[in-house]
Amino acid sequence: MPRFAANLTMMFNEHAFLDRFQAAADAGFTAVEYLFPYDDPAETVSGRLEAAGLEQALFNMPPGNWSDGDRGLAALPDRAQEFRASVDTAIRYAEVIGTPLLHMMAGLADARDPEAIRCYRNSLRYTAERTGEAGIGLVIEPINGRDMPGYFLNDFDRALGFVRELDLPHVRLQFDIYHRQILHGDVTMALRAMMPHIGHIQTASVPLRNEPGTGELDDARIFAEIDALGYAGFVGCEYRPKASTVDGLGWLKALGGRAA
Numbered sequence: 001m002p003r004f005a006a007n008l009t010m011m012f013n014e015h016a017f018l019d020r021f022q023a024a025a026d027a028g029f030t031a032v033e034y035l036f037p038y039d040d041p042a043e044t045v046s047g048r049l050e051a052a053g054l055e056q057a058l059f060n061m062p063p064g065n066w067s068d069g070d071r072g073l074a075a076l077p078d079r080a081q082e083f084r085a086s087v088d089t090a091i092r093y094a095e096v097i098g099t100p101l102l103h104m105m106a107g108l109a110d111a112r113d114p115e116a117i118r119c120y121r122n123s124l125r126y127t128a129e130r131t132g133e134a135g136i137g138l139v140i141e142p143i144n145g146r147d148m149p150g151y152f153l154n155d156f157d158r159a160l161g162f163v164r165e166l167d168l169p170h171v172r173l174q175f176d177i178y179h180r181q182i183l184h185g186d187v188t189m190a191l192r193a194m195m196p197h198i199g200h201i202q203t204a205s206v207p208l209r210n211e212p213g214t215g216e217l218d219d220a221r222i223f224a225e226i227d228a229l230g231y232a233g234f235v236g237c238e239y240r241p242k243a244s245t246v247d248g249l250g251w252l253k254a255l256g257g258r259a260a
C-alpha cells in the first residue's frame, strides 16, 4: 500500500491547527500535509512537526486573501506583484519547515482567457525557476468546479499540458483522486497515463469527500494500482471525517494497520 499523509486542514479538526501535528502522530501517521501554514511563524510550525516526529509532505503557496474569495494568484494578471511576493514567502516557509513540495494555486479566472493563460504560464515558469534553485518540488492541481466554482485549472489534460510544456523534472501534477473522478472519471487509466508526471496524490471518497471506502470508487483497488505503478510519494488524506477523525481511521487499519 502507498504511504499516507494526514491532511491537517481537513483532518484532526477536533484540535487547534498547531495541536493537530501531535494528534496525527498519536493516531499513527508519520507524515502530514495541509493547505497553509502562514498564520503561524514558520519556526513554530517546524517545531510542532519536529516535536511530533513527523515528515512534511506538502503545503500550498499563499493563495491571496482566502476569506475574500481568492483561491491563488498565478493566473491573475493584475496580482502579479503580489504573486511574486507569495513565492518568496512560500520558499521561506518551505525552507524552514522542510517541505519537499509546494502546490501553486491558479486562482479564479476564465480558463479560456488568453491573458489569464499567458499570466499562468509566466507564473508557473517563474515559480519553477525559484523552487528549482531552492531544491523544492512544485505541483499544480486541477480542481473541480463544484467545490471551487470558476477555478482556472479545472481540467487534468490541460494541467498535464502545462507540466509537459515546461518539461522540468521538479514540476509535476498533483493528482487528487476526488477531483479527477468528479471532473472526468476514468481514474485508473489516468493514473497509468499520467504517473510519470505525478508529484503528489490525494484521496477522499466521492462524492462527499469523506473517508476512503465510503463512496462510489473502489479506493482499496486504486491504492493497489498506485502501488503497482511504483509511486513512491505520499497519498494525502484530504477528506472530511464523517465524525471523529480517529474513529474514522478504520479504512486505513483495514488496508494494513499503519498510517504511513
Ligand SMILES: O=C(O)[C@@H](O)C(=O)CO
Pocket (backbone or CB within 6 Å): 035, 060, 103, 141, 143, 176, 179, 202, 238
Ligand atoms: O483539493 C484541494 O482542494 C486542495 O488540494 C487544494 O490545494 C486547494 O484547496
Ligand SMILES: [Mg+2]
Pocket (backbone or CB within 6 Å): 141, 176, 202, 238
Ligand atoms: Mg486536493
